[in-house]
Amino acid sequence: AQSVTQPDIHITVSEGASLELRCNYSYGATPYLFWYVQSPGQGLQLLLKYFSGDTLVQGIKGFEAEFKRSQSSFNLRKPSVHWSDAAEYFCAVGAQGGSYIPTFGRGTSLIVHP
Amino acid sequence: DTGVSQDPRHKITKRGQNVTFRCDPISEHNRLYWYRQTLGQGPEFLTYFQNEAQLEKSRLLSDRFSAERPKGSFSTLEIQRTEQGDSAMYLCASRAAARLGEAFFGQGTRLTVV
Numbered sequence: 491a492q493s494v495t496q497p498d499i500h501i502t503v504s505e506g507a508s509l510e511l512r513c514n515y516s517y518g519a520t521p522y523l524f525w526y527v528q529s530p531g532q533g534l535q536l537l538l539k540y541f542s543g544d545t546l547v548q549g550i551k552g553f554e555a556e557f558k559r560s561q562s563s564f565n566l567r568k569p570s571v572h573w574s575d576a577a578e579y580f581c582a583v584g585a586q587g588g589s590y591i592p593t594f595g596r597g598t599s600l601i602v603h604p
Numbered sequence: 605d606t607g608v609s610q611d612p613r614h615k616i617t618k619r620g621q622n623v624t625f626r627c628d629p630i631s632e633h634n635r636l637y638w639y640r641q642t643l644g645q646g647p648e649f650l651t652y653f654q655n656e657a658q659l660e661k662s663r664l665l666s667d668r669f670s671a672e673r674p675k676g677s678f679s680t681l682e683i684q685r686t687e688q689g690d691s692a693m694y695l696c697a698s699r700a701a702a703r704l705g706e707a708f709f710g711q712g713t714r715l716t717v718v
Contacts, residue, residue: 494646522705533608533695533709534647541705580646590704591637591660594646 492517492583494595502601503571511566511598513555513581522584523564524592525555529577537579540564551575576602606630608710610696616716617686624682625713629698636679637707638671639695640664647695653679686717 493516503509515521522541526534538549545557555566564581578599582592609628617623629636634655639647650669652660655676665671668687673679683690693714697707 496646499644524705526709531711533711534697535709536706539705582646584705591649591652592705592707593649594639596644596646 492521492585492593494581494583494593496579496581496595496598498598499596500599500601502603504603505573506570509566509568509571509575509600511579511581511600513564513566513595514562515564515581515583516562517583517585519585520559522590522592523555523557524582524584525549525553525564525566526580526582526594527551527577528580528597534580537566571600571602573602573604576600608696608698608708610694610710610713612713613711614714614716616718619688619717620685622682622684623686623715624680625694625696625715627679627681627696627698627710629677629679629696630700630708633698633700633708634676635699635701635707636673637697638679638681639697641693641695641712642691650681650694683715686715688717691715691717 495514524539525537540557578597580597581595584590584592611626636653638650641647653673668684671681693712695712697709699707
């Protein structure tokens with residue numbers, strides 16, 4: 491069964507600082523990997539996804555993530571955080587083939603200090 | 605607005621009552637998912653439809669829960685004899701068949717059982 495671990499429940503950064511949110515997955519083959527963001531009162535929005543090919547993927551809002559098979563990781567990064575980035579971030583893994591049903595991590599809450 | 609629409613946005617009900625939620629997916633999306641999200645947790649998969657066929661159901665979906673998607677368009681999720689533990693955000697997502705990973709989420713229905 492696939493699973494996702496987001497080891498950090500909360501991350502606090504200063505506005506303008508760089509950001510890295512950690513995600514580790516468990517899956518027997520190469521998975522589909524995703525990062526979603528959820529702002530208060532809003533639905534989940536897809537930031538970026540990895541299916542195959544280039545292991546560094548670019549997403550919306552200046553985010554990027556790197557797939558590292560050897561570490562079973564898919565960490566999310568942003569070089570300079572804006573106050574509007576404060577939100578809940580979820581990493582998800584989906585099995586290739588079949589129904590593709592994303593399994594989500596518990597999320598990391600990003601707090602941005604001015 | 606062509607996004608995923610969920611109704612109602614909020615529902616307060618007394619324990620033991622039945623509730624029904626509705627999800628209207630993006631019109632050309634034939635895949636539809638229901639998730640449940642509790643405070644401090646990531647979304648947990650409940651069930652999945654391909655057109656009108658319910659192809660996957662989580663063990664979380666007890667016999668008090670039922671979901672339908674008549675005609676492969678909108679979907680309903682019914683909870684019978686609600687319990688306080690059913691209090692959660694219920695999320696609906698849809699995607700097009702060929703767009704793996706690009707699931708679009710609605711804003712959810714927040715259920716409070718008192």
